[in-house]
Amino acid sequence: MIRSRLLALLVAASCLGSPLPAQEPDSTAASGLDECVLTWRPIESDTRSVTNRDVSGAHVTHLSGRYLWICGSATMQADSAVKRDGPRLVELFGNVVYRDTIRTLKSDRLLYFQLSDFVIAEQNVELLRLTDSSTLAGPRVEFLRAVSGVDAFTTAPGRPTVTFYPTSGESREPFVVESDVAIFAGEDEARFHGDAVITRSDMNARADSATLTRTEGSGVMWGDPWIEAEQIRLEGDTIRFRSENEELEEVHATGDAYASGDRFEVRAEVIDIALENREVDAVWAHGEGVGEAASGAHLVYGDSLYFAMYGSQIDTLYAVGNAIAIQQDSTAATEGSTEDETPGAGEEAAGDSTEVRADSLASPAATDSAAASPDSAAVAAPELATDGSMNWAKGDTLIAAFERSAEAVSDTAAAPAPLMSKLDLIGNASALYRMVRDSAASSRPSLNYMIGVRIEVGFRDGGPHAVAGDHAIGVYLEPREVFGLEPAADSSGTAADSSGTAADTLSGAAPADSAGTPPDTLSAPPDTSSAPPDTSSAPPDTLRRRVHAGIPGRVAVPVRIPPAGWLRPPRTPAGQRSRRVP
Structure with missing residues (x-):
């Protein structure tokens, strides 16, 4: 009796000390609204994977070579990855490419949290919004995997640069915006907080915060805002403007307004x-x-x-x-x-x-x-x-x-x-x-x-x-x-x-x-x-x-x-x- 128990313990110890092959996730563990079943497969030759256990006993899988990760409508790929079963976390490294129904993204590093469908991209991030071709470039981007309308929010701290197209069409001139934090809200709006600087060929503007929408190319600025357009400078507590057909058409300043x-x-x-x-x-x-x-x-x-x-x-x-x-x-x-x-x-x-x-x-x-x-x-x-x-x-x-x-007055005279x-x-x-x-x-x-x-x-x-x-x-x-x-x-x-x-x-x-x-x-x-x-x-x-x-x-x-x-x-x-x- 004692010898049989000792033999069972030795077998269990040998299993814990040896590497295991790459594990497919258990589909029964998926829960929550529209939670996906994460799968992966190699897309290049000469790929390797090794699975061990961490201190908590959860599996940790290291993969080298490019793998394709699929979660519902979202796909991810990178040069290498680490999959942690304990926190249900996937880390992707090197030439990361992410795609879902509303955006594509490139970065040097990406974290995907399976339980919350939360994505964090870091280092040389370049994001493209598919609905209007607006782009975002910065050190960090955070968003939820696109499963519903509210999940379309994209937050970018670290003073990114956003190229925002106000209207759809073949010939469009975008707004270029720099701010401490940029947010893509839904499919129609972009928000900027912290020393927002907005530039385009027909205007220059600055404010503590600003919001741009694709609808008629409208925008709102507040927090010591000012705007310069066509040799006019406008200041006030709040400034609104409308840009349609590639040109600025209306500017409104409210609260102690000043124009020169x-x-x-x-x-x-x-x-x-x-x-x-x-x-x-x-x-x-x-x-x-x-x-x-x-x-x-x-x-x-x-x-x-x-x-x-x-x-x-x-x-x-x-x-x-x-x-x-x-x-x-x-x-x-x-x-x-x-x-x-x-x-x-x-x-x-x-x-x-x-x-x-x-x-x-x-x-x-x-x-x-x-x-x-x-x-x-x-x-x-x-x-x-x-x-x-x-x-x-x-x-x-x-x-x-x-x-x-x-006499016509030149811009310099x-x-x-x-x-x-x-x-x-x-x-x-x-x-x-x-x-x-x-x-x-x-x-x-x-x-x-x-x-x-x-x-x-x-x-x-x-x-x-x-x-x-x-x-x-x-x-x-x-x-x-x-x-x-x-x-x-x-x-x-x-x-x-x-x-x-x-x-x-x-x-x-x-x-x-x-x-x-x-x-x-x-x-x-x-x-x-x-x-x-x-x-x-x-x-x-x-x-x-x-x-x-x-x-x-x-x-x-x-x-x-x-x-x-x-x-x-x-x-x-x-x-x-x-x-x-x-």
């Missing part, structure tokens, strides 16, 4: 850009708060701003709702300005338009507004100076037309600053402009203030040339030397008092205490409330006729504005008119 180009800058809550034939066709700035645009020496504010473009040049600018237009450094923007005067909106100022725009959009007013109210827009309407230091106009709606440049040709204000309009009407009489500009239902401002060489209004009233102030008088002692060095006051300038008398008093143009029309209404020098239809000022050869008629609350008195029974002063 060769000829303009825009800041608003939301900015939408439309492109056609690889040129910017239109720019729309809207959303909560005030939108701000800068072009050359011109600043425009409004609840909603719309740029109509022509050949990447500004053709027309529309501002709707609380519209304001400001022309900076307007002293030299007029005809006949002297060399000592500061450059403004004319040709001399056009060369520095980029610096002017950058300073204006980064104004302290905009910064303070954003800090004071985080829920409001990043900009706020500025204070309008009444001392003649700037040209400005405001109204319910503003339409600005720009001159078209006859600096774009000339756009020159405004006409400004139209509609509804509750008012304007204050400085113009040199007669440079022979005086090099200092006149002041032209007007309010009305509609005001039109004409420009010549970028400077204001004429102001006209419908149902408008206003005041035109000439410099003292036009009337043969010496300039006031305290008015030669400042723009605030260069034209004097309305009453003294128009009458030709030198006032003793008002040489430095600017016209109060914001709160009310030029102040004549202390005097009774005087319309003897004005035609009876002054309020209905079209007022022209600043045009050579035309004489501006001085009009005294009645004070607030004054009403025309009724006629007396005898047919005579009585006048009363409130």
Whole structure:
């Protein structure tokens, strides 16, 4: 009895110490949804396999030479392999090739976990997605064997490079994306996390994270995103774009949006850009708060701003709702300005338009507004100076037309600053402009203030040339030397008092205490409330006729504005008119 047991133990020990032939897996061990039965066979001559047991007693099979491994619809092959029955793991080494229904892959090393159908490919990984021919190259790729839709997820850490084709077709240009982690999600989407950089011939973009889809070539970026396309740079909290027919067609920025180009800058809550034939066709700035645009020496504010473009040049600018237009450094923007005067909106100022725009959009007013109210827009309407230091106009709606440049602008040449040709204000309009009407009489500009239902401002060489209004009233102030008088002692060095006051300038008398008093143009029309209404020098239809000022050869008629609350008195029974002063 004892001898028979000892003999059995010796036989068992000899079996454990000797190698066993390659083992086919037991099909009864397969479990779970769509779990495959793993099989393998040599595909080259001179292959060998050796099976031993590990410390746990599980079989470990070493195979040299190329074998073909089959698991359902997935196939794998490599120069050598190790199959571990304990953890149900297969390790493939050297010239690994993996294929399933949605992808093919090449790498130096591959791990296949049978229980979970999980695959890890490492070292020089190249993956091709069969649905759209998108590729991925990186140090590591992880995915599930394709058995259902959710298994189509492919994760690639280690900053891979992805070539993503947005649409199907014969002639396609892909996006090239680099990021810390890339994910192929399903058959239609690619996700990128960690300093994502997106490039294509028509755009460059960067963000903390991004998503691209094959549907219409759309994409979303968030986390300090920016995009550059067709000489336009767009920034915001979130950026969306759509690329169809191999070209970028729409770009949208939401949340503290900012757009800049060769000829303009825009800041608003939301900015939408439309492109056609690889040129910017239109720019729309809207959303909560005030939108701000800068072009050359011109600043425009409004609840909603719309740029109509022509050949990447500004053709027309529309501002709707609380519209304001400001022309900076307007002293030299007029005809006949002297060399000592500061450059403004004319040709001399056009060369520095980029610096002017950058300073204006980064104004302290905009910064303070954003800090004071985080829920409001990043900009706020500025204070309008009444001392003649700037040209400005405001109204319910503003339409600005720009001159078209006859010369094509190359990609390397600096774009000339756009020159405004006409400004139209509609509804509750008012304007204050400085113009040199007669440079022979005086090099200092006149002041032209007007309010009305509609005001039109004409420009010549970028400077204001004429102001006209419908149902408008206003005041035109000439410099003292036009009337043969010496300039006031305290008015030669400042723009605030260069034209004097309305009453003294128009009458030709030198006032003793008002040489430095600017016209109060914001709160009310030029102040004549202390005097009774005087319309003897004005035609009876002054309020209905079209007022022209600043045009050579035309004489501006001085009009005294009645004070607030004054009403025309009724006629007396005898047919005579009585006048009363409130």
